[in-house]
Amino acid sequence: MSDLGRVLIGVGLLLVVIGAVVLVVGKGLPLGRLPGVFTWRGEHTTVYFPLGTSILISVVLTLVLWFLGRTK
16 A cells, blocks of 8 residues: 555645646646637537647656656
8 A cells, every 4th residue: 555655645746746837837838729629619508629738638647657657
């Protein structure tokens, strides 16, 4: 169980760092304005799906988790 605890602490620290970076950079991040944004507007509904941002976040998280797995 100590390994699980270390992983949870590491993930928590990573989230704190990411949160601090987002707060400092603020509006400077182009997330949500990348190419590949699909918007569908109906009569009473709007669906917004940022595909480019989703792919970017997926790649970054994959690299971070791969790196964490290699350091073990």
